[in-house]
Amino acid sequence: MKALIQRVSSASVHIDGNSVGQIEQGILLLLGIEKGDTFQAADKLLQKILAYRVFSDKEGKMNLDLQQTEGGLLIVSQFTLVADTKKGLRPGFSAGASPQLGEELYNYFIEQAKRLHPIVETGRFGADMQVHLINNGPVTFWLES
Template sequence: MRALVQRVSEASVTVDGTVIGEIGVGVLVLVCAMQGDSTREAEKLAEKLAKLRIFGDTAGKMNRALLDTGGAALVVSQFTLAADTTRGNRPGFSTAAAPDLGAQLYEHFAAHLASLGPRVETGRFGADMKVGLINDGPVTIWLEIPPDGGEKISD
């Protein structure tokens, strides 16, 4: 599974003109399930994110994690993180998980992250979403948990 994590002062996601998720201080997480991913990768990614030390301590050093700060997470599905741009100018997305599996893993990731403690808001899988954010820092981190051959969700 892949995620692009942005430390934010605030973030929101809007569908059809209605805000469906918003947070204050925390992280905006754009997440993509890849072919071969299972619930194991979703859980490992959530655990890595919850403990990722990207928030400042009293000395201004990035030594605090989302769990330490009481911050929230806005989790948004983003299949385009699977883009393959090695051939030509049009990205290919064949390495992304199939939509049904992608939706299940996205929801599992968000639920597992919430079970670890932070407040989690979400976008809507497959919807045309408008995402707004104020990137704090800016701090933007790429996370990837490669498939480990664990048990898969059946289609």
């Protein structure tokens, strides 16, 4: 399971011109699910994301996590994160989870996030989405379970 997290001032996801999820200050999470990923991997990654210190304290150092800042979490599925880009000029997606497993783990991840954090918004699995964000910093990190 792979995650690209971005510290944002605001972020939103739209489908067919309609907003389906939006947050103010917080984290935009792009989530890629691979073959062999498990519920345990999802739990581990979620715990890391919620506790990852990417927000500035009073001294301007990245010492605060999402829960301490009470920011929003916008979760968007993105299968292209698991692409193999080492060879050639076209990405390979053989490492990606099947659509069934991907959707099951994505929905599980969202359920657990909503159980642990008060502000969770989402995109829609498998949809053609447009994501808008203001990356604060910019601050972007790549995490894996």
